[in-house]
Amino acid sequence: xAAEHSIDPMHQFSISPxxxxxxxxxxxxxxxxALWMLIVTxxxxxxxxxxxxxxxxxxxxxxxxxxxxxxxNSLTVGNIGPEGRKFTPWVFTLFSxxxxxxxxxxxxxxxxPAFHPFTITSQFSLTGVLAIISFSTVLxxxxxxxxxHFFSLFIPHGTPLxxxxxxxxxxLISFMVRPFSLALRLFVAMIxxxxxxDVFANFIVNGIQTGSMMGGGISLxxxxxxIFMSALELLVCAIQAYIFALLTSLYLKDAIHxxxxxx
Numbered sequence: 001x002a003a004e005h006s007i008d009p010m011h012q013f014s015i016s017p018x019x020x021x022x023x024x025x026x027x028x029x030x031x032x033x034a035l036w037m038l039i040v041t042x043x044x045x046x047x048x049x050x051x052x053x054x055x056x057x058x059x060x061x062x063x064x065x066x067x068x069x070x071x072x073n074s075l076t077v078g079n080i081g082p083e084g085r086k087f088t089p090w091v092f093t094l095f096s097x098x099x100x101x102x103x104x105x106x107x108x109x110x111x112x113p114a115f116h117p118f119t120i121t122s123q124f125s126l127t128g129v130l131a132i133i134s135f136s137t138v139l140x141x142x143x144x145x146x147x148x149h150f151f152s153l154f155i156p157h158g159t160p161l162x163x164x165x166x167x168x169x170x171x172l173i174s175f176m177v178r179p180f181s182l183a184l185r186l187f188v189a190m191i192x193x194x195x196x197x198d199v200f201a202n203f204i205v206n207g208i209q210t211g212s213m214m215g216g217g218i219s220l221x222x223x224x225x226x227i228f229m230s231a232l233e234l235l236v237c238a239i240q241a242y243i244f245a246l247l248t249s250l251y252l253k254d255a256i257h258x259x260x261x262x263x
Contacts (some may be wrong), residue, residue: 009198013122013191016242036118037126040101068096072245079249080256087252090137094130095245101195102190102237106230119202121240124183131183142255153258182247189240193233200226 015031018133022166051065056068072092098121105119120126126224155164155169207219 008196009202010237012198013095013119015123019246031125032118033120033123035121036104038100040097040104040120041217042098043104044093044096047100068092076249076252079246080253083256084249084252087137087249090134091245092246094248095241096132098130098186099238099241099246103195103234106237108232116209119194122194124187127183127187130186130244133178134182134251135179138251138255141252145256146258148259150255161227177249178247180260184242186240186244189236192196193229193236197220197226197229197233200229 015033017029017031018035018217047061051063051069053062055062069088069092072095073085073088076088076091078084101121105117105122107117109115109117132143142153146152151168154168154175156167156171156178159167203222204226205218206216207215207222209215220258
């Protein structure tokens with residue numbers, strides 16, 4: 001009789017100490033999440049180190065790094081204006097870190113025992129910290145450039161005087177929700193795709209274990225679905241990194257130019 005294979009799609013998101021707790025202290029733990037944050041950070045540093053060789057005839061590595069940097073620079077300058085160049089390093093860091101983190105979570109490292117990949121962007125704590133840092137940057141830039149006049153961002157030009165208090169509150173709430181929505185969008189996109197792939201992978205195993213023709217057919221269909229889903233997830237990884245970088249640059253644009261005053 002075939003053994004039952006339980007479905008636990010949330011197990012892949014569980015945070016556990018690394019090294020069987022050997023690195024665990026009284027006040028802190030070195031977990032799989034921290035390990036993969038270091039791995040992703042190392043990959044970003046290594047990628048940029050390879051792209052900063054400044055060779056007369058650039059290699060593929062240098063071309064890739066320079067192309068990505070130019071892409072992010074055009075994104076910030078296109079949305080913010082010439083002043084956007086000073087924010088290119090931060091937006092580039094966000095984009096490259098999120099992109100590599102997303103892709104790392106899809107790599108088949110699980111074939112090596114005790115080296116299962118961990119998608120750090122599936123943790124709301126991480127995406128929340130990235131969103132809070134970006135939002136704090138927006139606030140600092142806004143108040144540094146405009147002082148208390150920054151609050152005029154929440155009063156669209158031409159608003160009738162009696163409506164100003166209500167519109168101000170609505171716009172302020174909408175503005176304060178930005179970091180939450182920025183973090184939630186990335187978190188949900190990553191966790192949903194991984195759960196779906198894990199569930200269908202379990203369907204494949206259970207279908208094979210039945211030993212029936214119908215079970216084999218279901219497993220084959222699920223395998224085809226996972227192949228297409230994996231390709232879609234690769235696209236989602238890049239799209240979510242781009243959206244995070246794009247929205248960050250748009251929020252910075254509002255803080256710098258207060259465009260709502262010009263409408």
